[in-house]
Structure formats: C-alpha cells, structure tokens
Amino acid sequence: MYAQLVKSEGKSKAELTPEDHAFQARIDAGEKIEPKEWMPEGYRKTLIRQIGQHAHSEIVGQLPEGNWITRAPTLERKQILLAKVQDEAGHGLYLYCAAETLGVSRDELLEKLHSGDMKYSSIFNYPTLTWADMGAVGWLVDGAAIMNQVPLQRTSYGPYSRAMIRICKEESFHQRQGYAIMMKMANGTPEQKQMAQDALNRLWYPSLMMFGPSDKDSVHSVQSMAWKIKMNTNDELRQKFVDQTVPQAEYLGLTVPDPNLKWNEEKGGYDFSEPDWDEFFNVIKGNGPCNKERLGARVKAWDDGAWYREAMVAHAKKKAARRTVAAE
Ligand code: FAQ
Numbered sequence: 001m002y003a004q005l006v007k008s009e010g011k012s013k014a015e016l017t018p019e020d021h022a023f024q025a026r027i028d029a030g031e032k033i034e035p036k037e038w039m040p041e042g043y044r045k046t047l048i049r050q051i052g053q054h055a056h057s058e059i060v061g062q063l064p065e066g067n068w069i070t071r072a073p074t075l076e077r078k079q080i081l082l083a084k085v086q087d088e089a090g091h092g093l094y095l096y097c098a099a100e101t102l103g104v105s106r107d108e109l110l111e112k113l114h115s116g117d118m119k120y121s122s123i124f125n126y127p128t129l130t131w132a133d134m135g136a137v138g139w140l141v142d143g144a145a146i147m148n149q150v151p152l153q154r155t156s157y158g159p160y161s162r163a164m165i166r167i168c169k170e171e172s173f174h175q176r177q178g179y180a181i182m183m184k185m186a187n188g189t190p191e192q193k194q195m196a197q198d199a200l201n202r203l204w205y206p207s208l209m210m211f212g213p214s215d216k217d218s219v220h221s222v223q224s225m226a227w228k229i230k231m232n233t234n235d236e237l238r239q240k241f242v243d244q245t246v247p248q249a250e251y252l253g254l255t256v257p258d259p260n261l262k263w264n265e266e267k268g269g270y271d272f273s274e275p276d277w278d279e280f281f282n283v284i285k286g287n288g289p290c291n292k293e294r295l296g297a298r299v300k301a302w303d304d305g306a307w308y309r310e311a312m313v314a315h316a317k318k319k320a321a322r323r324t325v326a327a328e
Contacts, residue, residue: 055095125288136199138178151231
C-alpha cells in the first residue's frame with residue numbers, strides 16, 4: 001500500500017504524514033470518506049478526474065442515441081429510447097453533484113470538457129449508423145458500463161458510491177432494452193439479422209476499449225485501487241465482460257468478430273484478441289470518427305443555453321434583492 005502511495009504522490013515512505021497513514025487505514029478498513037473530511041490532495045484530484053470524466057461520458061453519451069429518437073421504428077421504441085436518454089442526463093447530473101462536493105463547480109468541469117482538457121469515454125466517438133446500433137449500444141455499451149460500475153458502488157468516496165447505486169439500477173434496464181432490440185433483429189428477416197451482426201462487428205472492439213488501456217499501460221490503476229477509487233483493474237473487468245457477453249451473442253445466433261476467441265478451460269474464461277490500442281489512444285487524443293462532432297454539439301448546446309443561464313441568475317438576484325428590502 002505504501003509503495004503505491006509513494007508512486008502517486010511522489011512522497012517517500014518517510015515523507016508520508018500521520019494524516020496520510022490514518023487516511024489509508026480508514027480506506028483499508030472499508031470506511032467511506034465523506035465530503036468535509038480530510039483527504040490527500042491526490043485522492044481529491046483523482047476523484048474529480050474520474051467522476052468528472054464519468055459525468056461527461058453520460059452527457060456526451062446521450063448524443064449517439066438521441067440521434068435515433070425521431071427514427072425509432074415504433075411509438076413504444078421511441079418512448080423507451082427517450083426514457084433511456086433522459087436517464088443518462090440524470091446520471092450526468094448525479095455525478096456532477098458528487099464532483100461538486102470535492103470543491104469543483106459544474107461550470108469549471110464543463111469548461112474543461114469543452115476545451116478538451118478533460119476526457120469522456122472513447123466509445124461515444126463512434127457513429128450509430130443503423131437502428132441495430134441502438135440494440136448493440138444498450139447490450140454492449142451499457143453492459144460494459146454495468147460491469148465497470150457495479151464494483152464502484154463499493155468505492156471509498158461516499159457521494160460517488162451512493163450515486164453509483166442508483167445509476168446501476170437504471171443501467172440494468174438499459175442493457176435489457178438493448179438486448180431486447182438485438183433479439184428482435186436477430187430473429188427477424190435475414191436483412192435485419194445482418195444489421196444486428198454488422199452492429200456487433202462495429203461496436204465489439206470499441207466496447208472492449210471502454211475498460212481503458214491494458215493494465216501495463218494504465219497509469220492510474222495502482223494508486224486508484226489502493227485508495228479504492230477503482231475496485232478492479234481494467235483487464236480484470238474486460239475479461240469478465242467478454243465471459244459474460246459471448247454466451248449472449250451465441251444465444252442471439254450472432255458471431256463475435258474475433259477469430260481468436262476461444263474458451264480456455266484452465267483459466268475458466270475466454271482467450272480473446274486485444275483491441276487495436278493505437279486506435280484507442282488516437283480516439284482519446286481527439287481523433288476518433290466523431291470527436292469533433294460530439295464536442296461541437298456540446299459546445300453549441302452550452303452557447304445556445306447562455307440566455308437561459310443569464311435569465312436564471314438575473315431572476316435569482318431580483319428575488320434576493322426583494323427579500324432584502326422586505327427584511328428591512
Ligand atoms: N475513454 O490509467 P487509466 C456509460 C484514459 S459511462 C477515454 O487506466 P483510469 C454510460 C484515462 O482517463 C462510461 N479515456 O485510467 C452510458 C487516462 O487519461 P488521463 C464511462 C480513457 O481512470 C451508456 C488514460 O486513459 N464510465 O457508458 C478511457 O484509472 C450508454 C490512462 O488510463 C466511467 O467513466 C476510455 N474508455 O481508468 C451513457 C466509469 N480509458 O485522465 C450513455 C468510471 C482510459 O490521465 C449511453 N471510470 N482512459 O488523461 C473508470 O472506471 C476509469 O476512469 C476507467 C479508466 C476504467 C474508464
């Protein structure tokens with residue numbers, strides 16, 4: 001544990017303060033850390049980075065599906081998709097609130113998103129080309145999100161952990177609605193089945209990338225796990241996701257686009273091909289197929305909403321002034 005602290009904070013073991021030791025002891029004992037309590041600066045910064053990026057992912061993640069609301073094939077599908085996209089907005093708001101308890105404002109976080117200083121999940125930089133993509137996003141993307149977020153319900157920071165509990169309940173509905181679309185398509189006409197296969201082919205590797213780089217290239221995992229900001233390594237979760245998802249693809253009668261996919265009896269899991277990590281790093285640098293479009297849409301929404309934010313501030317000021325006059 002100490003070696004891990006040394007790595008992130010640049011402190012030698014001797015430099016760790018009594019507060020650092022006491023803090024780590026609380027984490028090791030499974031205690032939750034609450035907003036007003038003392039915490040190392042590195043812990044606070046890591047949480048702001050992870051929770052902030054997670055919040056941005058939920059908000060930007062509305063775009064690829066929002067794109068399909070008007071084109072959903074039935075009224076029922078339209079209602080379901082609309083509810084799901086609204087849920088993602090709610091998740092973003094819980095997470096921005098959790099980040100605010102660490103002393104950063106929502107405006108600051110959004111400014112960092114808009115300037116490219118903060119990231120959001122790589123997956124949302126891929127296009128959604130057909131209705132089957134709505135099935136594959138729910139099944140694979142929400143499926144990967146659940147795999148990552150269920151353990152985060154036990155994360156050490158109280159507000160983050162509590163936000164995760166609610167988010168996971170909703171994500172599980174999202175995953176099922178995606179799988180239901182895939183079932184319909186995979187059991188439909190040959191053309192529909194082909195659309196479902198095509199969506200799986202395009203979204204499989206980007207979904208595997210959601211868990212982050214392989215453990216040897218993950219810069220934050222060791223420290224984040226020592227602090228229980230992350231509960232598993234990226235590769236552990238990716239393996240669990242593959243093991244859970246392959247039988248679901250088989251049930252659909254679809255083929256996972258990986259010639260090296262093979263059950264490994266000894267490890268009790270599948271062997272599978274690594275995603276193209278050059279592509280991943282290129283996407284998170286801002287060069288994915290839709291990065292510019294996604295960020296452009298968020299910046300436009302922010303600019304278009306300026307009049308509304310200004311009106312709300314003016315209204316609040318007027319109300320406060322009226323209260324002051326009445327109190328005199
Ligand atoms: N995309 O050292 P690590 C959702 C960056 S929610 C972009 O391993 P860490 C719901 C990482 O930030 C999806 N960047 O990093 C939904 C770092 O760069 P930095 C979001 C990535 O933080 C569904 C660098 O690479 N979920 O989908 C990605 O320990 C459908 C080195 O990586 C969360 O955010 C990536 N995939 O582990 C919404 C969950 N992976 O910051 C709408 C919480 C890594 O130093 C529709 N987050 N990077 O510049 C986490 O669990 C972690 O932050 C990881 C990354 C696992 C994502």
